[in-house]
Each structure stands twice: as structure tokens, then as C-alpha cells.
Amino acid sequence: MSPPDTPFSAPAPDPAVVIGLSAVVVAIAEGEAEVLTVRPPNSDLEGLPFGPFDPGGHRTFELAMRAFVTEQTRFNLGYVEQLYTFGDKGRDAPLADMGAASPASRVLSVGYLALAPAAVDTHAPHTQWRPWSRFFPYEDWRAGRPGALGPIAEALRRWAERGADAPQRMARMRLAFALDGAPWNEERVLERYELLYEAGLAPEAVRDRGEGQALPAPLAAAVGEAMFSDHRRILATAVSRLRGKLKYRPVIFELMPEAFTLSALQRAVEAIAGVALHKQNFRRALERADLVEGLGRMDADTGGRPAELFRFRRELLSARPVSGLSLPLLRD
Amino acid sequence: MSPPDTPFSAPAPDPAVVIGLSAVVVAIAEGEAEVLTVRPPNSDLEGLPFGPFDPGGHRTFELAMRAFVTEQTRFNLGYVEQLYTFGDKGRDAPLADMGAASPASRVLSVGYLALAPAAVDTHAPHTQWRPWSRFFPYEDWRAGRPGALGPIAEALRRWAERGADAPQRMARMRLAFALDGAPWNEERVLERYELLYEAGLAPEAVRDRGEGQALPAPLAAAVGEAMFSDHRRILATAVSRLRGKLKYRPVIFELMPEAFTLSALQRAVEAIAGVALHKQNFRRALERADLVEGLGRMDADTGGRPAELFRFRRELLSARPVSGLSLPLLRD
DNA sequence: TCAAAAGTGTTATCCTTACACCCATGT
DNA sequence: ACATGGGTGTAAGGATAACACTTTTGA
Numbered sequence: 001m002s003p004p005d006t007p008f009s010a011p012a013p014d015p016a017v018v019i020g021l022s023a024v025v026v027a028i029a030e031g032e033a034e035v036l037t038v039r040p041p042n043s044d045l046e047g048l049p050f051g052p053f054d055p056g057g058h059r060t061f062e063l064a065m066r067a068f069v070t071e072q073t074r075f076n077l078g079y080v081e082q083l084y085t086f087g088d089k090g091r092d093a094p095l096a097d098m099g100a101a102s103p104a105s106r107v108l109s110v111g112y113l114a115l116a117p118a119a120v121d122t123h124a125p126h127t128q129w130r131p132w133s134r135f136f137p138y139e140d141w142r143a144g145r146p147g148a149l150g151p152i153a154e155a156l157r158r159w160a161e162r163g164a165d166a167p168q169r170m171a172r173m174r175l176a177f178a179l180d181g182a183p184w185n186e187e188r189v190l191e192r193y194e195l196l197y198e199a200g201l202a203p204e205a206v207r208d209r210g211e212g213q214a215l216p217a218p219l220a221a222a223v224g225e226a227m228f229s230d231h232r233r234i235l236a237t238a239v240s241r242l243r244g245k246l247k248y249r250p251v252i253f254e255l256m257p258e259a260f261t262l263s264a265l266q267r268a269v270e271a272i273a274g275v276a277l278h279k280q281n282f283r284r285a286l287e288r289a290d291l292v293e294g295l296g297r298m299d300a301d302t303g304g305r306p307a308e309l310f311r312f313r314r315e316l317l318s319a320r321p322v323s324g325l326s327l328p329l330l331r332d
Numbered sequence: 333m334s335p336p337d338t339p340f341s342a343p344a345p346d347p348a349v350v351i352g353l354s355a356v357v358v359a360i361a362e363g364e365a366e367v368l369t370v371r372p373p374n375s376d377l378e379g380l381p382f383g384p385f386d387p388g389g390h391r392t393f394e395l396a397m398r399a400f401v402t403e404q405t406r407f408n409l410g411y412v413e414q415l416y417t418f419g420d421k422g423r424d425a426p427l428a429d430m431g432a433a434s435p436a437s438r439v440l441s442v443g444y445l446a447l448a449p450a451a452v453d454t455h456a457p458h459t460q461w462r463p464w465s466r467f468f469p470y471e472d473w474r475a476g477r478p479g480a481l482g483p484i485a486e487a488l489r490r491w492a493e494r495g496a497d498a499p500q501r502m503a504r505m506r507l508a509f510a511l512d513g514a515p516w517n518e519e520r521v522l523e524r525y526e527l528l529y530e531a532g533l534a535p536e537a538v539r540d541r542g543e544g545q546a547l548p549a550p551l552a553a554a555v556g557e558a559m560f561s562d563h564r565r566i567l568a569t570a571v572s573r574l575r576g577k578l579k580y581r582p583v584i585f586e587l588m589p590e591a592f593t594l595s596a597l598q599r600a601v602e603a604i605a606g607v608a609l610h611k612q613n614f615r616r617a618l619e620r621a622d623l624v625e626g627l628g629r630m631d632a633d634t635g636g637r638p639a640e641l642f643r644f645r646r647e648l649l650s651a652r653p654v655s656g657l658s659l660p661l662l663r664d
Numbered sequence: 665t666c667a668a669a670a671g672t673g674t675t676a677t678c679c680t681t682a683c684a685c686c687c688a689t690g691t
Numbered sequence: 692a693c694a695t696g697g698g699t700g701t702a703a704g705g706a707t708a709a710c711a712c713t714t715t716t717g718a
Contacts, residue, residue: 017349017387019419019440055349055438059421085417085442087351089391106387108351110417171650185653263697280699281681288679304696305688318503321517328680595670612672613708620706636669637715660707671714679706687698 019053020109021065022231024238025077027116027129028255031267034129035235036122038072040228046128047228048235049073053110065112074124075116079254083111083237086230111234113241115254132239135224135232138177138192139239141184142276148222152201153179155219159199186273187243193236196223204232243273247324250291253312261299261307262286273327281328291322351385352441353397354563356570357409358604359451359461360587363596365603366451366461367567370404372560378460379560380567381405385442397444406454411586415443415569418562443566445573447586464571467556467564470509470524471571473516474608480554484533485511487551491531518605519575525568528555536564575605579656582623585644593631593639594618605659613660623654 025036025048037046051068058064066077087108121129133140138148156177160169176192178184196202203215203226215223226232245251252269260268266282286292293313298306316322357368357380369378383400390396398409419440451461465472470480488509492501508524510516528534535547535558547555558564577583584601592600598614618624625645630638648654 017351019349053419055440061417061419082416084414085393087385087393087442108387110419168650175650175653183653261697278681279697280683283698284680300689302689302696304690304694305698307697318500318507321507321515326680593670610708611670612710615671616707632716634669634716636667636717637671639670658707663708665718667716667718669714669716672712673710674712675708675710677706677708679704681702681704683700683702685699685701687696689695689697691692691694 016106018107019055020050020107021053021061021068021112022048022050022109022234023065023069023077023112023114024048024083024235025069025073025075025114025116026132026238026242026255026272027118027120028268028271029118029129031264031271032131032133033271035132035135036069036073036075037128037130037227039126039128043228045226045228046130047231049127050109050231061110062112065114069114072124073127074122075120075127077114078117079115079251081113081241083113083234083241085110086234109230109234111237113238115242115251117255117257132235133224135227135235136189136193136239137222137224139186139189139274141186141274142270145178145184148224149177149179151219151222152196153177155201156195156199159201184275186275187240189240189243190233190236191240193233197233202226202232204230245324246272247327249324250312250317250322252325253291253314256312259295259297259309259311261302261309262292263302263307265292265310269325269327275327276330278328278330282325285326285328289323289325291316291325348438350439351387352382352439353385353393353400353444354380354382354441354566355397355401355409355444355446356380356415356567357401357405357407357446357448358464358570358574358587359448360600360603361451361461363599363603364463364465367464367467368401368405368407368451368454369460369462369559371458371460375560377558377560378462379563381459382441382563393442394444397446401446404456405459406456407448407452407459409446410449411447411583413445413573415445415566415573417442418566441562441566443569445570447574447583449587449589464567465556467559467567468521468525468571469554469556471518471521471606473518473606474602477510480556481509481511483551483554484528485509487533488527488531491533516607518607519572521572521575522565522568523572525565529565534558534564536562577656578604579659581656582644582649582654584657585623585646588644591627591629591641591643593634593641594624595634595639597624597642601657601659607659608662610660610662614657617658617660621655621657623648623657 027034036049038049039046049069049072051072053061053064061082062080066080070076085108089106138146138152140146156173160166160173163169172195174180174182176188176195193202197205200206201215201219201223203220206214207226214220227235242251246269252265252272255268256265262283266277266279270277291313292310295309295311297309299309300306359366368381370381371378381401381404383404385393385396393414394412398412401407401409417440421438470478470484472478488505492498492505495501504527506512506514508520508527525534529537532538533547533551533555535552538546539558559567574583578601584597584604587600588597594615598609598611602609623645624642627641627643629641631641632638
């Protein structure tokens with residue numbers, strides 16, 4: 001770059017930059033958190049809906065993203081927020097093998113999170129809704145400590161012992177995966193995925209490094225299915241963000257239909273956060289926050305006693321600051 | 333774009349995309365929150381340190397950013413995190429008038445937040461540390477409701493009444509600026525700035541829209557000094573993020589020297605959050621969280637009784653999940 | 665001796681947690 | 692009748708907010 005005394009370097013002539021947009025579209029179906037995937041041509045892996053950003057044509061990222069998600073999946077997005085911009089060289093990046101750019105071009109990708117009130121079937125080709133547990137089996141603690149942690153802990157320990165910085169590795173591993181009595185923190189999804197990647201336990205790491213050796217079957221099942229390009233990393237970022245946001249913004253209602261039962265709401269929160277909640281305390285917190293309002297109508301299809309239907313008091317958003325939900329854990 | 337049945341559009345040939353990086357570098361000096369600014373040549377406004385990202389040369393955004401901040405300001409960054417990627421057409425964007433790109437080129441800018449343990453004088457040309465109250469005078473509630481809110485509330489009300497959606501405008505305004513009894517939320521810095529911009533009350537809005545009419549003096553003083561390009565928007569994003577993060581991550585210690593008094597720590601938190609805190613309750617919360625450790629040494633230069641020096645127990649970070657500080661408000 | 669800032673003790677209140685129990689429906 | 696899920700009451704413990712007060716220095 002330029003000499004230190006000239007504060008403004010002449011900008012580098014951009015050889016070829018391609019901006020890719022990727023969307024993590026989340027919905028609840030049958031009490032499970034699902035994510036919209038597409039299978040790119042010639043890929044054996046699924047990925048997120050993605051597309052190039054056209055600097056000439058698109059006015060904003062968000063408009064561009066809404067347009068190509070609708071185009072690819074015939075699905076209209078509701079709530080949308082930017083996640084992160086990924087630009088590291090070395091990581092496999094979207095569009096890289098799409099013929100999108102000349103071989104030497106640099107690809108940046110801007111990730112977005114979108115929430116949908118229902119996982120409606122789009123009947124679009126190559127498009128599926130997938131439970132996100134498919135990609136992160138170890139993230140679901142609703143029924144207690146997931147079995148997937150067994151093989152993961154074992155493999156991570158072997159990795160940690162290998163390094164020169166063994167103590168640090170051990171500490172990171174324990175914190176991220178709640179080993180040796182450390183508490184589980186459901187928000188550290190990205191940290192966990194990156195640790196697996198770094199330790200070479202994610203199929204993507206094996207792929208990106210060109211080391212041919214596949215993972216043993218039990219471990220492969222435990223770490224979850226790989227995604228195209230760096231899409232699983234973007235998905236992990238989205239899950240982290242969403243789990244965190246649940247607690248300080250009423251985002252969960254972006255995933256609910258107009259009318260819902262309190263149990264359905266609790267199941268939705270549990271599906272996103274991946275933990276089981278205490279029923280009474282969850283309801284008390286809801287009530288105190290004054291977030292929902294009974295409709296007087298009943299839902300009889302619950303299997304037991306009919307449940308009252310509620311709605312989110314959306315008008316609150318323009319009346320007072322409104323925080324999210326507390327997560328009163330149900331300890332096993 | 334391509335027809336709906338082909339899921340993957342051919343990428344648009346990129347006419348000319350320039351990626352700009354901007355850094356909000358924050359430090360505490362004399363109990364005030366300060367931000368590092370530079371004055372670009374031929375500009376009468378200050379801005380953030382910024383530079384082009386070289387897709388060919390730079391391996392990651394972060395490395396590129398560290399390099400050009402050091403180059404421009406002779407300052408080495410410590411803690412760094414990505415904020416947001418700004419890509420809207422229409423908003424003035426960094427490098428736009430730097431001769432950086434051909435007139436028709438599109439500029440994206442990736443904003444970063446960096447925290448420094450002290451506002452050391454860099455003696456670099458064009459570089460200054462500025463209290464951020466210079467850019468957001470209405471954000472400082474440490475001594476009670478800031479006077480700047482008077483002219484702002486008045487002007488916003490006139491704007492709100494003008495619109496077709498007057499009720500919505502009124503509600504947004506009240507929520508963002510704590511009018512008519514609404515509580516102040518120190519995190520909504522970006523929301524407040526964008527509202528001012530939208531209402532045409534920020535000098536940048538007057539500039540970007542080409543409406544010649546300058547703001548009346550009292551209002552101009554109340555809304556704060558403009559910055560080059562869209563840098564004040566990036567700064568607002570940074571302040572929002574930092575104020576939020578204070579509460580759930582121990583980031584405040586990235587802004588403190590190795591040894592500090594509890595009062596200095598409290599003053600730092602107050603400077604960032606822009607609110608006054610209750611001394612005893614702040615200390616009790618600190619103690620309960622076990623975040624700091626007395627050093628037995630004293631600082632005699634406090635003006636009154638000497639204060640004990642403390643240090644952040646950084647080792648906790650690799651031992652257990654550690655949250656931020658609670659903000660026990662001191663109500664006037 | 666007084667101002668200035670450090671540091672301590674204590675109480676009332678509210679929120680969270682945890683436990684146990686009753687209610688309405690379909691099979 | 693009983694299984695299933697819906698819905699309520701209440702007591703214990705802990706965190707927070709708010710009160711006032713003592714201590715140690717420099718001017």
C-alpha cells in the first residue's frame with residue numbers, strides 16, 4: 001500500500017469481485033425448525049438459496065435477495081436481516097464453481113436471515129425444507145444431552161491433545177460443547193461449527209483441505225450433513241443470531257401464524273433454542289410481558305383439553321420498547 | 333433475471349464494484365468515549381479511517397483493515413469485530429469522490445468496530461480523537477435528559493405531523509427519543525440517527541438530497557456534526573452494537589488499562605452507555621459476577637481517598653461462559 | 665476543618681424457580 | 692375411566708433497587 005504519510009492509498013484496481021448473496025430462510029413445521037435449501041446443479045450437497053448481486057441493477061442487497069429467493073424457490077420472504085459478510089480467501093465461497101466468475105476472481109458473500117410464518121410447500125424444483133437438526137444434530141438438547149456429543153467429544157479430545165496449545169484447545173472444546181460439567185450455551189452454534197471445522201471433523205474441512213480421508217460413520221452422523229460451499233457456516237451464524245435474538249426481541253412471532261396456542265408457541269421457542277422450557281414459568285413470563293392476548297377461540301385439535309388461541313399484540317411494537325422472551329429452562 | 337424454472341441465474345457481469353472498509357476505533361480518554369477520525373483531502377468534514385479492500389492482495393477483511401488503519405493513523409488495533417455491510421445505492425458511499433472508482437462504479441462498504449485500551453496520541457497527520465458526543469450530542473444522558481432533545485423533539489413533531497402516516501411517525505419518534513414519557517433506550521442509536529436522516533434533520537440528508545437549505549443553528553447543534561460520506565451512520569451502528577454488547581459480553585475491559593479503579597471502570601461504562609449508574613449496585617453486580625480481582629495496590633491520584641486498583645480476570649474467558657455487566661441505572 | 669471521592673451495611677420488593685394440583689376433552 | 696394435554700396457585704430463595712452511613716486522603 002502507499003507510504004505511511006499519505007493517508008489515502010490509491011484504490012486497488014479490482015481484478016474481479018463478485019458479490020454473492022445467501023439466505024437462511026427459517027420456518028417452523030410440526031414443531032421443528034426448518035431451513036429452505038436448494039441443490040445446485042452438479043452438486044451432491046444441498047446449499048442455501050443464493051445468487052449474485054448485480055451492482056448495476058440492484059438498489060439494495062435486501063431487494064436483490066428477496067428477488068432471487070422468490071425466483072429460485074417461489075417463496076416470498078417476510079422478516080429479513082443481514083447476518084454477516086464473509087470474505088476470507090481460502091474458504092470455499094459461493095458461486096466459485098458456478099462458472100460465475102473467472103477463475104481468479106474474488107467472491108464475497110453477504111449472508112441474510114429470513115423468517116417465515118410457515119414452511120409452505122413451494123413445489124419449486126431443487127428446493128426443500130429441511131429440519132436444521134440434519135445439519136447440526138448436536139444442537140438439539142430438548143430431550144436432554146444429544147447422543148451425537150459422544151463421538152464428537154471423543155474426536156475433539158484427540159484433536160486437542162495433539163496441538164502445541166493443548167490447554168487452550170481443551171478449554172475451548174469444553175466451553176463450546178459443554179464437556180466436563182461446563183453448562184450448555186445454546187447460542188454458541190457458530191463457535192461449535194468453527195471448532196469442528198478447525199479440528200477437521202466437518203466434512204467441509206476434509207473437502208476444503210483436499211485431504212481425501214473421509215470421517216468414520218458414527219462421527220459423520222454426529223457432526224451433521226455438509227452443505228455446498230461455506231453455507232453451513234452461514235447457517236450456523238444464522239442459528240446463533242436467532243437464538244440470541246429470541247431473548248431480546250419478539251422475533252419468535254415472525255415464525256408463528258396469526259393465531260396460535262401457548263403450547264405451540266412454546267414448542268416453537270424450544271425448536272429454535274434447542275432446549276426444553278418449563279411450562280408454567282414460560283407462561284408466567286409471557287403474561288407478565290403482556291405480549292399476547294387471548295382470542296376467546298379454542299383449538300380442539302390438540303389431543304387433550306382444547307387450548308385457547310392467542311395472538312401477538314403487534315401494536316405494542318409502535319407503542320413501547322418490547323423485549324423478547326426469557327427462557328426458563330426445564331432442568332432434567 | 334432468469335426465468336423462474338432455472339434456479340441459478342447467470343451472474344451479472346460486474347461493471348465495477350469497489351469494496352471499502354471503514355473502522356470505528358473507540359477508546360476512553362478522561363472518562364469520555366472517543367472515536368478516531370481522519371479528514372480526507374478536499375473534505376470539510378471528518379470521517380472514519382477507511383480504505384479500499386484489495387480482492388487480489390488481502391486475505392481477509394480484518395487483516396486489510398488492520399493494515400490501513402495502522403497506515404493512516406499509526407495506530408495498532410486490538411479487539412475487532414465486523415459491524416455491517418452497507419450497499420444501498422443512493423446513500424453517499426465511501427471512496428465515491430476519492431477518484432477511487434470510475435463514476436459509474438458501485439461502492440460497498442464493510443464497517444468494523446475496534447476497541448483500544450487508551451486513546452494514545454498517534455501524531456499522524458489528519459488524524460484526531462473526538463468525543464463521540466460531538467457527533468451525537470443527544471446520546472449523553474449521564475447528567476439527565478440532554479438539552480439537545482428540545483430542538484430535536486420540536487423539529488421531529490413538525491415532520492411527523494406532515495406525513496400521511498402521521499401516527500406511525502409519531503410513535504417511532506416517541507419510542508426512539510423518549511418523548512411523552514417513553515423510557516430512554518440507550519441502544520437505539522442507529523434508529524435515532526436514521527430517523528433524523530429520514531426527517532431531513534441530519535446535515536447529511538440535506539447534502540445527499542441536494543436540497544440547499546441548511547438547518548437552523550440550534551437544531552444543527554442539537555443533531556450533531558456531520559461526517560464524510562455515510563460514516564456517521566456507520567458510527568451509529570457501532571455505538572448501538574457496543575452499548576448492547578456491554579451487557580452480555582465483558583467488552584468494557586477491552587477499553588481499560590491493565591489496572592484500573594472501580595470508579596474508572598464505572599465511568600467508562602457510563603461514557604459508553606451514556607447513562608449514569610448507581611455506584612453501590614454496580615459494584616455489587618461486579619463482585620457477584622467475580623469479574624475483577626483487587627491488586628492490593630492503590631491509586632492515590634483520585635482527588636479524595638485513594639482507590640484500590642483492580643484487574644480483569646481475563647483467564648475466566650477460557651474457563652467458563654462469562655456475561656457482561658448489568659447497568660443498574662441511577663434514576664435522577 | 666472541610667471537600668471530595670472511596671468504600672460498607674441493611675432492608676424492602678420483585679422476579680424467578682420449583683413444586684403440586686385441577687380441568688376439559690377424545691377414545 | 693383414563694390418557695392427554697391445558698391451565699392455575701403458592702411458597703422459598705435470590706437478585707435488584709434504594710436507603711444512609713463511615714473512611715481516608717489533599718487542600
